[in-house]
Amino acid sequence: MKLVILESYVMEPGDLDWSGLRALVPDVAEYVRTPYDQIAQRIGDAELVVLNKCRMDEEILSKCPNLRWVGIIATGTDNLDLEACRRHGVSVANVPAYSTYSVAQMAFSLLLAICQCPERQDKALRDGYWQLEIPAGYGILPQVELYGKTFGVCGYGNIGRQTARLARAFGMEVLVWTRTVRPEYAQDGVTFVDLDTLLAKSDIVSLHCPATPATRGLVNGEALAKMKPGAILLNTARGALVDEAAVAQALTNGHLGYYAADAFAVEPLPADSLLRTAPRTLFTPHVAWATGGALKRLMEITARNLETFLAGAGENIVNR
Known part of the structure; x- marks a missing residue:
């Protein structure tokens, strides 16, 4: 059997490596990044593929008749046509829950940076300023105490639930909108409401x-108009959830207080994106998942997914 790794950049050299997969399948072809028009050619006659953001659709699958397993090194599978994979007899395995703590942590890293501006405060101090003497040019916002605030969580999977735990630890009331309310959620101390x-x-x-x-487009102009004036919006999930033009407009007209994101509709964030020039924004380049602890779990689960597939069963198959 042959394994093709289409996006090896996910593991930085010197951190973790692909040895767990190589131990299972010695015949491995590895590419740092793969553009869409080279995916089918690079897969060729391989039976096994590992990818992260590469698209997998009917056109690709029709050119790769030997393909039997796709391991996506991520939890979300929106870049894969799961039904087309099923029709072609290709099993798709994802990696659930590996980044739960890291992504929830990033949500609060962004929020705390907005509420207290520690990096800007640090720069002002090193430049010789103190407390209320800091010039406006440093962009320091009025400090915000989170205790007693209301924190809304849209989506209550592993990451949403962990983020809610952190919000409660800060003394906030937590509201949750989710499709499914499970009995075990009753002990979480949150309130389930409509959107x-x-x-x-x-x-x-x-x-x-x-x-x-x-x-998709959950947070559009209509949704933004329903938010409290001055509210903060955090997106560490998927860029497609947000109408970015509507968010830029809400920031510009002052209704939305702040927008912080680690995910965008188009990645990397285009140079002409309206978000780049909108006021009161804070962005990170989709890196919340990339802590050392999360990457270690990512590789362990990916290797286990492949091992169990080769053994005839297969864990974490999302299109069984």
């Missing part, structure tokens, strides 16, 4: 939904 209620009552709204036909 309109969450938007209207939350001081901070944090997105943790997968990108599906039902959630």
